[in-house]
Amino acid sequence: MKVVVIGAGVAGLGIAWRLARGGARVTVLERASVGAGATSASAGMIAAAAEMGHGDSPEAAFARRANGLWPDFAKELEAQSGVNIGYRRNGSLMVALRNEVRRHSHSAENPGAANLHAQGADITMLDGETARAKEPMLTGNVAGAIWAPHEALVDSQALCRALAVAFVRAGGELQSNETVVRIETDAGHATGVVTPFKTHKADAYVLAAGAWSSRIEGLPPEAVPPVIPIKGEILVLAQPAGARLPEHTVWGNEIYVTPRGNRLLVGATVERAGYDTSLSQDAQEWLRKQSNGLMPSLEEWEIAEHWAGLRPASPDGLPILGETAVKGLYVASGQYRNGILFAPAVAEVLSRLVLERTADVPAFSPLRFAGTKPDTVSVIETPHKGGEWRTGF
Template sequence: MADGTRTTEVLIIGGGIIGLTIALRLRRSNVPVIVLEKGEPGRGASFAAAGLIAPKFEPETEPFARLAIASRDRYRDYCEELRQLTGVNPEYRDEGTIMPLLDDEEETYANGIIESAGDSVPLKTLSRKNILDLEPDLSPEVRRGIFIPGDHQVNNRKLLQALIAAVQKLGGDIRPNTPARAIRVEAGRVSRVESDKDTYTPRHVVLAAGCWSHQVEIDDPSLSPPTRPVKGQMVAVQMTPPVTLTRNIHSPRCYIVPRVDGRADIGATVEEVGFDTEVSSEAVDKLLAAARSVVPGLRQSPVIETWAGLRPGSPDSHPIVGKTPVEGLIMATGNYRSGLLMAPITGELVTELILTGQTPELLRPFSPGRFTDTAGSESG
């Protein structure tokens, strides 16, 4: 039972990287904002990620590529803003990604990557000598490789730490362990949001609850976003001398993301198993075997962490962002594997939408209405 009624200009449901970045941008525009988070802020899909900022390895459509590259291009300033606000360094790095190719199947996969790249994601082919000069600890079985200079990385956990602190420093109200239960609609607009503790009466509601978004009751059930959990298991090792990696390694077998402290995150499985977050020894063994086949020296590296996260899948693996037919209700969810990548541009454009009432052109292909008969909700 709710204890009281709270008012605010914007209520964000979901304290992950998308919801928090929207809150950051709103506070930069002096908009009052409350963030409701069902658990601990910043502990969802983006906490469980590897920190890759890599547009090339996400779903291939031109609208998605435009949005992803626009977001990637904002990342350096985004991280520097957070560092200056909080003193926490998100460890932004732009050394790029190397794709080592070890067999015929991987050569075929790489040819497809090269053919589909276009001008928006520059690639460079590397000879065996070139690739081993760049990363000497790759397998001696490597035939050749691809270098993707436009791929970046961050320490996603430090980024989230900085983001939470920045929102709070700017006056944002983040409420942990406060799940939103229902969004109530009267006369075609949002009237209130109910949680276990309070009722809220905002002008705007942003539903940004990741794979849990569809669990928030909406009076019109047809507006519930078609999100689902997609499990990803990962393992981290501590690289031991003489093994060192400088760049992201993205093999068709796995990816390896090296950190400045010698940690290397290895991922990831893709599993449609509901809300299960158990880590299996089988998955860990497969990820370690894949990583060691690419970087043999990792056989001596101790395992320091295993974990699983839940990505917010959507029917077409693209974000669900924009207006709904209910006045004041906006979606910002369904980012699947790209929530970390899409945070800067989503925060900017959703804030623009709230302030102007107009949908930015980059967001139009990702309207919530594309899954229903309400596509016209993006007409303004």
């Protein structure tokens, strides 16, 4: 079987790697370079409980499934690529500051925390003092925290490199700097993808172009995934000589901080700004102010990097995963804030669907939108532009 995958982010590469391992002849077409989209911009948190709790929703179940797949996925990927992806279960602390106890959804005194407990999530409630003992850099203003020991992280830039190497070693063909401009169809079937260089023909096509998945021409409206970009900015702080780096991912004061190597990522803004990825002074000041409020000694840390990326969001907030109204054209998109967390499950579900026609997740079917326009997506933005409170990945 021959398959063409559009997009070399974590979704496209993960699926392509699994397809190639499953015996398919796979070509990945990437407009720019490996990981050029949201994947490299992400914080790399594998945070099922912090984001989705432990409920019965299809998304929460999918997150738990993905979280369970991660350790073996990481091990296999590192073995096959020889690239260290920095996967580790460092645990998350979801902290409530005294002034935000009433409104923080992860507050130890908030029903959200009780719900997590009631639903059987593997979490522990900590008082302020115990939370500070776990992360001594925390402000003395901590009222309490939830400790989620199974939350993990990965270096998403290394993850992309590893996936690309493993994919090519499995026999895959990776074409960077080759933009898909059109998908051709005939009588309801996908028949080719057109780039400036040639028309690629295959038995199946996978559209994994992230926030750009709705922008490729040629599809009938009912087959266009209604994905829109949601901008996120992250600051990277450099650890000063002699300073200790936080060990865990810490959520609180409307942001999160998470370690990567000898640096600390502070994120992230959530903003509807079209395809603009410019860096804003507002975002930088807001992230700085919030992280200083969470860990006052961070005031001394210098900004090493500042970046922005575009998350692929869908109208109902769920991933879009499966075959479209055009036969032979599959979509993997709409993972919004959780594309790194979901990656092993996305790769498994979509590769099995293409190769064996099994393992579909009906709740994520692209057919549920039937021609919905991409502009119907609604998100709650962070306050740096006057939006409401919401911590976003």
